[in-house]
Amino acid sequence: MHHVIIGNGVAGSHAASVLRERDPGSQITIISAGALLFYNRYDLPDLFRGRCDWVDYLVYPPAFYEENKIKLRRKSLVTEVDTNKRTLTLAHREVVTYDQLLVATGGVAYVPERLLDSIPLMHGFNNFRVAMAMREALPDGGVVIMLGGDALGLDLARTLIETNYKVVVVAGDRTFWPHELTQETRSSYLQALEKMHLDVVDGKQVDRVEQSNGTGPARRVVFDDGSDLTGDVVLPFYGLAPSVDFMSHAGIDIERGVLVNPQLQTTRDDIWAAGDVCQIWSPEHNTYRFYYGWKNVKTMGDVAARNMTGDDVTFTTAVDEILQLKPDGTIYSPFWEYD
Amino acid sequence: MTSIHTDVQIGICGSAGDGTIAVGDILKRAMARAGYRVIAFDEYPAEIRGFGKCVARTRITTEQVYSMKPKTDVLVSLNDAHAIPHAEEVRDFGAVIYDSAPITMIDEGWHISGHLNPGQLPYGLPMREISEQATGSSRSRNIVALGFVAGLYQLPRQAFIDAIAAKFQTKAAEVTQSNVAAFNAGYDNGAEIYRFDKVEVGPPARRTRVHDSTMMTGNAAVVRGCLDAGIETFFGYPITPATSIMERLAVEMPKHGARLLQTEDEISAISATVGAGFAGARAATATSGPGFALMSEMMGLGVMAEVPAVVFVSQRGGPSTGMPTKTEQADLNIAVFGGHGDAKRIVLAPTNVEGCWRCAGRAFEMAEAYQTPVVVLLDLYLSNRYETVVFPNKNPFVRDAWKRPTQDNANEPYRRFELTADGISPRAVPGDPHGIHTATGLEHNEFGRPNDLSAMHFQMTEKRHEKLNAALKHPGITIYKRFGDTGEVDVGLLAWGSTFGETLEAMLLARAEGIRCAAMKVVMLSPLPVKPIKRFLKDCKEVIVPELNYEGQFANLVSGAVGRDVIRFNRVTGKPMAVNEILDTIRSAAGKRKLRKSAA
């Protein structure tokens, strides 16, 4: 039995260890687009605290994979899935066969279509490499312009503030994503951000990002009203988009994410999905929903792995999705938690 | 930035025809140009072209080292099928670079990215595409990959471009341009990559005469030694891994007015060498095991007729055809004892590339001074590995320093084989009217006339043996040397030839672990410097003799000479000795020592 897991995040990695636990004789392959082993992305803001060695972020030591006989294929992009032949095609034209497939590819930072042209001038923070690049681009005490300002961004933002950087949040409808907020709570939360020493620009639509002229900060964010804002780096934090492109011809149901039942099985019996990539049927909400957060994703990995190995468990969320306002006026998101 | 002590080993693996060895060559030359010290060893197949595997390994260091590292830091795969078995050589947090955009579909499991250990860092690179973009052809994949490595580790770009230019200097200018373009494309790609690997390359050590450091193989060093010693004739027959000596001499010797001839076989080669030696020329030949076996009889003639001749023997896996492209140290016996009769000769076994140069040069001096064949024993590993060598400004080798007949008693018949106190007789060569004689393979008297009386045979045999003792004090060559802890040690390592590099590395690692140990290299295997070896062994509680043969030929030699058994550490894998395996042996020997102590 060859279990192939696409994705080396929390869901995929956890699923792999559960699979190994439950099916010791099987072959397990994790296919990852990244170069690194499974590391804790949630800790990345620590970069600004001087924790710059990626090894320090590893969840498992390299030996873990060897001990568990989990094959980790990195820098391998899956370009195609043939669900009939049960094969995957990798970008380097290698074909990998599977018996059971777990899709745990997570998501990528969502950038609104109007800003696509500006992507080269913006930094990311969704993996170690881009995070380091952003850190290196940011001078000491520099200004970070954070577009959107979802929960992940805010986690970074509070670290930056703590480490004496200046953060300007250009707020919009994705601010605090994936927390769903009402209009009132939103403004109080925005106020709380200011309490947290973030600058907040609200009510303005970003038109484009430009390289700034002269000797000042490197970037200029131009709003649709013509006004602008300069900073050293510009980070889009508009939430995530599931990475499902490679599945488009796989013959499984996909809406925004891969549609799975509560057992996390897709519309094909031998394919499961877990993590940020999947939309899980919620009988409660009578719709397919995304569930975020370390704990949820880890649970998904666990559920998928169990079901792949003959169990029949259903996913229930483990995370309180409510954004908290703390007594000191600052906010706290449960999505910032991990174990 | 603190000065990083550079110690990086880069392996490039590909199929014959991929240009593996070529880029390896550019790499080490560039690094040597840049002022680093280099040791490099290529593995290549016996096959002419096609599917054979080539591995070019280069270790780049601040100070010269004499072995490859147990683990490679960076592996470049130009052919995954070949590189996959080598993936495990890469250390944790080392890098593996491969082509991420091959043109054809790959069967499952045949891409190297599927074979990396979790600790290794993959670098997929669309080498073919980049090559095509940069040069219009996919042929420069290897250069792209090299450029990528250089860019990745921010190696000095110009040194590489110079090395490439040098490499292709004999070709059309476009070739160089296109290769430089490919290199730059790769370099730029590499430079952009964010590195997760833990490979660090510091600046080269500051050296006043960087340009004097030359990077060359053992065989090339032999060639330089030959040239510096004023070689006049060379006769050879191609045989792996000695061929490159002849190839290089074929280019260089004519420039110096010296003559080289490819003979019809090894017998002819040694015969002509002995003939040229008889005629007074500095003559040499080079071969490997099978050829050397053919030469045994003529070596005996050289001993008997007291003719100088230098024979370079690069050992390879044996017996018989064995493993022509694999290294081994199993020709010690034939080098020291080979042939029939009491045919003692001088055998030098350099331990590194600089030693190859020195031994080659001194071998000519010794052959002439002691009037005997001298074997310089290399092995494939030493022959083919590159090291940076700093040569002295002044050519140290002495020419024409042999004892000649004096004109004092010109009326007396010339005694070519005069019995003297040191056993060395005045030697005349054809053209000298006062030294006419006939050299012979028959036992002879002082005049060279055949004579098989008991007393004469004894005296002459004694002379032929005892005269060689002077070689133990030959100036300008270190025939043995001790390293590591002084005084009494728990573990002593005794090694010869190329294996000494790994032995030294292992010894240093063991010392770092707190084990008291020392290592001695022995360069002159015959006559054996018995006294120093005895003194060293006296200091050692345990003695390990690591060597690349099955029974321990050197161990036998030493045990027999000093009357003490040693721990034999033998490997016959066709590969150089593994440092970590020696290290394990040191540990266990040290542990055994401790156990014994505690038991006591």
Next chain:
Amino acid sequence: MSPEHPIYLEDKLEEIRGSGRLGYRSKSLPTWCPGCGYYSMTEGVTWALNEIGLRNEDVVIVSGIGCASRFPFFMETYGFHTLHGRTLPVATGIKVANDKLTVVVVGGDGDGFAIGGGHIPHVARRNVDITYLLFDNGIYGLTKGQVSPTSAIGFTTSTSPFENHDQPLNPLMMLLSYGASWVGQAYAGQPGHLAEMIRAAIKHRGFSYLHILSPCVTFDKTDRTYRNLDFSVRNLPEDHDHSNRLAAIREATKVDRPAVGLYYVENRPTLSDTLDEVMIRAGGKPAEQAGAG
């Protein structure tokens, strides 16, 4: 002598001493069997060296194993008594080492065509400027009479007790085919002609091969005897064109009536010339050769 040419010992001794020919002999009396053709060769070589006027120290005689092996010991020149079959490569080495030396190789049919046969084509094609005096008596004499590569079919020896069954080689044809630049044949029973041929062979610039027919007076009493050779040896036809290799080969095929004389000669660059050319191409200069200096 014949009555017309009176021989007076004292005159002859004076002539011989005066000629300097004895100066090419060593002090040791040759030890071959009395009557052996090697004596003929020895005389021919000393005579030829003297005629050409070579200095003793500039001549190297190379021998292998076999009855020829002792040859250099009887010559007051440099000599190298080497191994069985290895004369030619040793001689090549000597010549390459020092062009100024005149190198003469002496050997028998066993040494040359059995164990040493592999070397002959190569000295021939390289045109090494040495002289090869091959003494063919069709038997192994030193080891007391065994069959050799040039023994006739039906020849009975200690190792062919039921008669030799192997076809003998035709050395002249081989050498002509190998491209030797000077090929000749002489007969030990005709010392005058032999000496002339040796002189010509030594003077030839390039590889000269002189095939010398001789009996083994000790171990062959039946086949290749002086008496039989006296009957069968003929001269090459007067009109033989020694620049015509095919004509030479044709003559060489007449093995029953071996002809003495110069079969073939051509002038082409010697190995030394070639190696000097290599030096020039390499940008070097043909240096003074090593040797005594």
Next chain:
Amino acid sequence: MSSQKISKIHVDEGEDFSTPNVFGRRVETTVRYSTDPREIGWVRENVPCQTACPADTNIPAYIRMIVENRYGRSYELNRIANVLPGVLGRICSRPCEPVCRHGWPGNGEPVNICHLKRAAADLKTEGHRISEDLYSPSGKTVAIIGGGPAGLAGAHDLSLLGHAVTIYERETRAGGMLRYGIPEFRLPRDILDVEVHNTTRMGVTLKTGVTVGNNDSDIKLSEICEQFDSVLLTTGCMAAIALPLRDLEHDRDIVLDLPNAEYGLDFLLALHRGETKTVGKRVAVIGAGFTALDCARVAKRLGAEDVTIHLRTTEKYIPVMEEEILEAKREGVSIRGLRTPVELITDEHGNGTGVRFVQNRLGAWRANGRREAIPIEGSEFIEPFDTILVAIGQKTVNDYIDVAVELDRWGNVKIDDNGMTSAKGLFAAGDFVSGASTVIQAVGLGRDISLRVDEWLMGRQRRRKVVRIEAVDEPLRERRFDFIPRQHMATASVSDRFDDMTTEVEMGFDKDTALEEAKRCYLCYLNYEIDIDNCIYCRACIDVAPRDCIKLVKDVAIQPDGTYGSLEETKVWDQVGAIWIDNRECIRCGACYQVCPTHCISISRKEIMYQDI
């Protein structure tokens, strides 16, 4: 080796090659004549028998003819040197045989040269053709005084040279000592007659019974000298030497005084002139030569019972053939050595009764090859005899010469190098000049003088001595010949001998025996020579050599007479100038010739002969 090498072997091209000889070679049969003193020296040195022969007989040549069954030619070859072969074949003193190479140490016994000479004479076909080189008449006249061997030899040769020769002979028949001194049982007179006749056939006038002298003679020498252009004295030694025991008191020869004592020469002359001679029972012969032996044997035949010969030394040191002594002994003659007569004992009648001898011991060698005898003091003893014959030597008589000639201090006629006395045209030769010697010497001297006389007569030398050199294409001998024992001649049984005085003791060889003996001859006139130009110094010849006869030569010393002195041998290779056959050691076995791989050994015949100038 010369710079232009010429192959000796010419083998024709193609299948049509002419037949070589048995050794696969072709030899040109050419003849060369040489006057090079070295060639004459060679013959002198290498043909010991011929050299020893006073007549210079070409012994190897005539023996070779016997091998070839050419007895007539053999006889003629003898006659060239010696006009009396049949005679000499019987009574020659054989100086050749002791020097014969076959008798040299290790080689065995000498060849029976003399008997082969006789065989040639005896076995030639009857009426064989005689060859003579006859010159046209010169118009010169020569008188020869004395018809003995020397005179006869001279007469023969001078007559051939065209001169008119007259012999004056005292006796009634020519032959001299041959006829009057030598007993018939040794030399049959018919043989002598024929050969003497042959010497005089070419126009010699023989005047016998004519005495030449001063007083009661028929003609004076001075007269003869006036009549002839040249005169040759060959009167020999016809007087016995006196026993040095004179009757001092009467100053008389004791021998002549005693009736039963006589000089042996006189005894024999008388006998052969036809006188009747008797001897007593006990006959003592004092002396050690042929005459002594002949006397003893004659005495035996005359009926003596006890014949003894008394010698100063021993029989070993006397100049007589061993065989002669042996025959004498067989006939009952005893020989007593080491005694010198010191007194002839006479009885009161004046008859000799015995001889007082003193015992001798052998002393040193004397220059003439004999031993000295030293008397032992106080060892005298007397032996009784009935007849005493004294034969201690002969001397010349020259009192007949009435022309003025110089004499030497012994009173003999003095001659110059050309054999001429101080009187112009007067020559002397033979025993008359040399003192008593042998027949062969007399013959030889007679021959020699004839050339001198001729030269004097003609005013120039007409013949000269040359060496004839002829190539020989085979060895002519086989090694096995060397092992044939010396053939002995049969002799008449002792009982038969005493029947008369004429029965010949030696019976001669038959053809088989002669052939066997002839084959023994080494043919020393064959010269084995190495052509150094073609020699390869291989020593094959030395390997098969039967003796140390082929040498590695470094140098050679040439002696004044053209002969080679010692060959300096060497084993040092670079000093070996040549390999050389030492013909003095060579026994001409032919082995080297057959084995030489390069056919560089040649054989040639070297013979001394006379050539017209």
